[in-house]
Amino acid sequence: MINKYALTSFVSQLSQSIGQDRLYLDEPMSDHTTFAVGGPADVLVLPQSVKEMSLTIRAARNCDLPLMVLGGGSNVLVRDGGIRGVVIQLNKMQKVLACHERKILASAGYIMKDVCQFAQQNGLTGIEFACGIPGTLGGAVFMNAGAYDGEMSRIVSRVRTVNNHGGVSTYSAPDLGFGYRQSRFQKSQEFVVEVELSLQRGDTKEIQERMDDLMKRRRSKQPLEMHSAGSTFKRPPGYFAGTLIDQTGLKGLACGDAQVSTKHAGFVVNTGHASASDILQVIHEVQKRVEQAHGVHLEPEVRIVGED
Ligand SMILES: Cc1cc2nc3c(=O)[nH]c(=O)nc-3n(C[C@H](O)[C@H](O)[C@H](O)COP(=O)(O)OP(=O)(O)OC[C@H]3O[C@@H](n4cnc5c(N)ncnc54)[C@H](O)[C@@H]3O)c2cc1C
Numbered sequence: 001m002i003n004k005y006a007l008t009s010f011v012s013q014l015s016q017s018i019g020q021d022r023l024y025l026d027e028p029m030s031d032h033t034t035f036a037v038g039g040p041a042d043v044l045v046l047p048q049s050v051k052e053m054s055l056t057i058r059a060a061r062n063c064d065l066p067l068m069v070l071g072g073g074s075n076v077l078v079r080d081g082g083i084r085g086v087v088i089q090l091n092k093m094q095k096v097l098a099c100h101e102r103k104i105l106a107s108a109g110y111i112m113k114d115v116c117q118f119a120q121q122n123g124l125t126g127i128e129f130a131c132g133i134p135g136t137l138g139g140a141v142f143m144n145a146g147a148y149d150g151e152m153s154r155i156v157s158r159v160r161t162v163n164n165h166g167g168v169s170t171y172s173a174p175d176l177g178f179g180y181r182q183s184r185f186q187k188s189q190e191f192v193v194e195v196e197l198s199l200q201r202g203d204t205k206e207i208q209e210r211m212d213d214l215m216k217r218r219r220s221k222q223p224l225e226m227h228s229a230g231s232t233f234k235r236p237p238g239y240f241a242g243t244l245i246d247q248t249g250l251k252g253l254a255c256g257d258a259q260v261s262t263k264h265a266g267f268v269v270n271t272g273h274a275s276a277s278d279i280l281q282v283i284h285e286v287q288k289r290v291e292q293a294h295g296v297h298l299e300p301e302v303r304i305v306g307e308d
Contacts, residue, residue: 002042002084006063010086011043013059022046022092029078029306032070032089034134036227037276038078038306041087048092050193054166057191060086061164068305069191071139072111075229080276081307090138093193102199103157108138108192112145115197116211125202126155131211132218134230138192142185143301144178148214153178160194161185168193181234181301223263227270232283233298241298242266245286248293255281277308 014023023045029038042065047053060067066085070076073089090109096118098105104124106115116131129150133140141159144152156178159171169190177184185192218224233241245251245265253260254271256278261267268282287298 002065006065007042010059010063010065013062014045014056017055017059018045018047018052022048027087029073029082029087033073033076033078033229034227035073035077035229035270035274035276035279037080037270037274037279038076039080039082039276041083042085044087044089046089046092050093050160050162050168053088053093053162053191053193054168056086056088057162057164058166061166067164069138071109071137071142072135074133074135075139075143075302077229077276077279077302077304079280079304079306079308083306088191090136090193097194102201104197104199105194106137106197107194108136108141110137111135112137112140119197119199120204120207120211123202123204123207124199125207125210126150126199127197128207128210128214132215137195141176141192141195142183144181144183146181148217151178155197155199156195157198158196159192161190162193163191164189221264223261223267223269226261226267227274228261228267229302231266232268232300232302233266233286234301236296236298239294239296240266244290244294244296244298248286248290250286250289253282253285255279255285258282260286276306280304 025043026040027044028040030036045056047056068087070087070089093107093109095107112130112133116127119127129148133145140152157173161169242265250260251265252262257272257274258278259269259271261269290298
């Protein structure tokens with residue numbers, strides 16, 4: 001249970017420093033996640049700069065309120081009771097800060113598709129794999145997002161963060177703790193605010209052709225017309241989650257409007273008005289049946305947050 005006095009005090013501190021128009025009370029997370037489910041966050045804040053982000057973090061800490069950062073909401077499942085405390089979303093931090101030779105420095109809220117397009121326009125190659133990955137640059141670093149043999153770990157050279165005291169640090173690649181869908185930020189209370197990418201010189205036309213080809217492959221295999229968070233489960237060592245789920249006969253398995261996609265068994269989709277609890281039931285049923293049939297435990301890739 002959140003302390004209402006603490007929440008009021010947080011809102012009054014922040015309205016003075018960053019303005020009321022970027023603070024939203026009881027904001028439904030279904031409007032901010034690609035699953036289109038999830039109850040309200042007590043307060044959603046949209047900082048416009050690293051300074052404002054530090055102010056928000058400090059105010060939340062002073063008021064003893066829990067805090068989380070959201071990018072594009074394309075890899076989170078927010079439970080139906082919503083999120084207690086403060087959610088910071090980085091929608092207003094979408095800038096390319098510098099582009100020199102082979103490097104791009106951009107804010108964490110920059111949308112991945114736009115980062116890829118910017119690289120293409122500047123004749124920089126190496127990030128095409130990510131052109132169909134929804135969400136933000138910061139979210140992609142946090143998740144070490146990857147596709148088609150590419151992964152963020154191969155192109156990220158530096159990351160600037162704000163910690164939960166509002167202090168700023170910079171990390172270079174070896175310190176980022178990257179592994180399969182893993183980064184140091186999953187274990188630390190640090191939030192990514194800027195990312196430097198190191199790419200290679202390439203031909204703009206060839207880069208565009210590669211991105212077009214990858215998007216075509218995605219559209220043909222994935223249920224992009226439906227609400228989802230992409231692959232629901234991580235790839236278990238030695239297997240593909242989607243293949244195991246398909247082999248277990250679970251395509252189309254449903255609870256309410258949550259369903260194992262009939263197009264790609266690795267995706268759980270919201271076909272209409274699913275609740276988070278419907279999606280969780282499908283996830284648990286898939287885990288149970290795959291474990292029974294194959295003895296393999298499927299670990300969710302999707303980050304499950306909030307209260308029932
Ligand atoms: C149709 C579809 C296709 C997808 N395809 C792929 C794919 O091919 N490969 C792949 O890897 N993923 C894929 N995904 C999943 C998702 O797009 C990626 O994981 C993406 O990188 C998440 O970015 P986001 O900004 O949306 O993060 P969010 O979903 O907002 O957040 C994910 C996690 O990151 C944390 N986070 C976000 N931003 C920050 C930050 N700035 N600092 C600290 N923590 C932060 C959040 O707290 C949360 O725990 C797909 C999703 C969809 C819907």
